[in-house]
Amino acid sequence: MKYFAVITALAATCLAQNIVINIPAANSTVSPGQWVTVEVDKPGAQSPSTEVALVLSMAPCPSVGCTDPSYNPSNQLGQILYNGPYNPQYHPETGVGKPQYQNFSIEVPTSFTSGENIALIATHINLIGAGPEPALQVLFVPLTVV
Ligand SMILES: *[C@@H]1O[C@H](CO)[C@@H](O)[C@H](O)[C@H]1NC(C)=O
Ligand SMILES: *[C@@H]1O[C@H](CO)[C@@H](O)[C@H](O)[C@H]1NC(C)=O
Secondary structure (H helix, E strand, O other): OHHHHHHHHHHHHOOOOOOEEEEOOOOEEEOOOOEEEEEEEEOOOOOOEEEEEEEEEEEEOOOOOOOOOOOOHHHOOOEEEEEEOOOOEOOOOOOOOOOEEEEEEEEOOOOOOOOOEEEEEEEEEEEEOOOOEEEEEEEEEEEEEO
């Protein structure tokens, strides 16, 4: 626990080199057993950073909902659907105007049921700057199971 508190504090000081989940959009609907494309973007590359790892997971929202400010996805990552390298690249064709990104295909767990609100959670670890400084970022988009 202590270890994670330190890493989280470090991450808070490193605002650059963060990722965003561009697809699916917040409040998209997904079905149990469906394969969905998750596009993880890395906008802005001002300072050098080295990617370490990415974890994609899905967890049920608490009863207050995932959009409640009290919700912290770090408390429960839920079912791990991808755990491996993150290697964002520019889109193959030019002129698309997208930042570096990588697509992942993950399967929505069949244990989720229709009507359930869930979070798609991305946990991102990289090394920033010349130090380098380690950064842990945990972000999510809320989804609805139909
Ligand atoms: C998603 O739904 C929540 C709760 O209804 C709402 O606050 C939020 O603005 C919605 N976000 C988008 C991108 O539609
Ligand atoms: C990644 O997925 C998005 C959304 O489906 C698509 O527009 C894009 O072309 C894909 N990129 C690659 C390299 O397959």
